[in-house]
Amino acid sequence: MFADRASQFADEGDVQVGVVVGAVIAHELGHLLLPVNAHTRDGIMRAAWTPSFIPRSGVGVPGFDHVQARLLRLRVADRVASR
Numbered sequence: 256m257f258a259d260r261a262s263q264f265a266d267e268g269d270v271q272v273g274v275v276v277g278a279v280i281a282h283e284l285g286h287l288l289l290p291v292n293a294h295t296r297d298g299i300m301r302a303a304w305t306p307s308f309i310p311r312s313g314v315g316v317p318g319f320d321h322v323q324a325r326l327l328r329l330r331v332a333d334r335v336a337s338r
């Protein structure tokens with residue numbers, strides 16, 4: 256179950272489970288909005304996460320790389336414009 260995995264990951268990394276869930280949501284939104292094979296070596300689209308991936312403070316969670324961030328903005332703007 257996702258909640259159990261998120262909670263275990265948070266415990267192992269000593270971070271708040273809400274920060275983990277937020278990071279997972281961002282990652283999955285990346286899959287919805289970016290082209291196939293969106294995984295990257297680093298950043299929020301990294302395929303495999305370890306507990307140290309998310310800082311204990313919850314601040315400085317890895318983000319999208321520059322190219323992905325720009326593409327996400329363009330795709331969201333396209334969707335908003337086509338409403």
Ligand SMILES: [Zn+2]
Pocket residue numbers: 282286294300301302
């Ligand atoms: Zn993924």
